[in-house]
């Protein structure tokens with residue numbers, strides 16, 4: 001018999017962790033630029049050299065994303081049966097007569113390029129066509145970058161981030177990527193070193209930088225907010241964050257968007273919070289306060 005059979009859930013978790021790793025690495029490139037801009041560096045000037053140096057990191061992130069997607073498709077196949085993932089002629093399998101139980105990891109499993117075809121053969125519903133196209137694109141881009149000596153070749157950083165949002169949304173339409181990021185960072189190894197205080201800061205920072213680079217339709221799809229709507233500080237993110245290092249992110253929107261609305265939707269919390277409509281005491285036009293009286297426009 002075969003022991004240690006992986007479940008669909010095991011594959012999904014590993015797949016999402018890999019997407020998170022790629023996201024972490026690529027979004028950091030944007031955060032570095034954002035921080036440099038904050039300190040007065042002309043980011044337009046450094047861009048070329050910076051992106052050139054970032055090429056390997058982008059290629060690795062693309063590769064990690066692709067591996068993540070492979071795990072996710074394997075998860076879908078494992079929902080039918082993990083045994084379908086095993087390939088090779090039975091004569092090449094490890095011997096069941098050696099006296100010890102066989103481990104799943106001892107078997108060769110399906111190659112990446114065969115995953116969509118096998119999935120669509122055994123699953124109730126085929127993978128969406130645009131998802132398969134993206135999967136092929138990820139594989140081809142990675143191969144081109146890894147085997148190319150062309151220094152001109154760059155993978156747009158936003159392209160990698162958008163791919164992660166796209167594949168996650170296609171396979172888990174009921175999930176919300178910023179919430180997945182929060183969970184991942186809360187159990188990341190850095191937490192052992194005391195960085196739990198900064199998880200909210202980091203997720204709000206990366207999401208606000210990424211949100212600015214997305215088209216309105218993408219913002220609606222992945223963050224569930226209207227890009228053009230006025231944004232406020234989320235009271236929960238504000239209290240959860242480490243404000244000692246500054247916290248100026250405004251990602252929450254009134255829902256409905258009306259002058260009397262007392263509900264604020266935050267795409268990081270993925271929750272609606274109650275707010276009070278009252279004029280801010282400071283010299284600020286804000287009239288959306290949290291229940292403690294903090295202005296969600298100027299945070300005073």
Ligand SMILES: [Zn+2]
Pocket residue numbers: 234235236237238266267268269270
């Ligand atoms: Zn929030």
Ligand SMILES: [Zn+2]
Pocket residue numbers: 280281282283284285286295296297298299300
């Ligand atoms: Zn104010």
